[in-house]
Amino acid sequence: MRLLIVFCHPSLDSYGAALFERVKQTLEVAGHELRIRDLYREGFDPVLSLEEWQDYLAQPDANYGRQRDHIADLQWAEGLVVIYPTWYYGPPAMLKGWLEKVWLPGISFEIPRFKGDRPRPKLRHIRVFVGITTSGSPWWWLRLIRDPGRSLWLRGLRPLFARNCRVIWRQLHSMNNSSDHARARFLDRVEASLKKI
Secondary structure, three states, X not given: OEEEEEEOOXXXXXXXXXXHHHHHHHHHHOOOEEEEEEHHHHOOOOOOOHHHHXXXXXXXXXXXXXXXXXXXXXXXXXXXXXXXXXXXXXXXXXXXXXXXXXXXXXXXXXXXXXXXXOOEEOEOOOOEEEEEEEOOOOHHHHHHOOOXXXXXXXXXXXXXXXXXXXXXXXXXXXXXXXXXXXXXXXHHHHHHHHOXX
């Protein structure tokens, strides 16, 4: 399967980087064809400039040209894997900026045609979505506040993918207080999940 891995963490010494390495190794051994986007190492600029905002609907081709390589990867992929830490109940600003600048109208969705209409999906070729994240909050607190980070991907963006898109969501809660043993077990759990793709 053609899989796009998007990794977003500033430190290569982090637990997030360990997750990224385990994911990459597991999927390579399984024989999947991978493209990798390490947003921090690439120096991806997440800020939507005034010019990009003005072109967003008026001249979408201009923004397509600015993100040509990232768009090509997204359109090539049959599966998407995102690995990131949850900060303030959502993805880091760099990953959120990647969504805003790459998942453009005409690429990921079509603008609603009339008031009350919903965006029409354009990522029907994505048949597998894998979200891997860590969060400082305990699971019960995120459940209480309806887990906005998970909702972004599984409620907000999942409808853009194939109708029968398989979803794998793995989240290590209470990250700041987790033991080495718990972190090792989570790595193994992630690996076991990916072997089933």
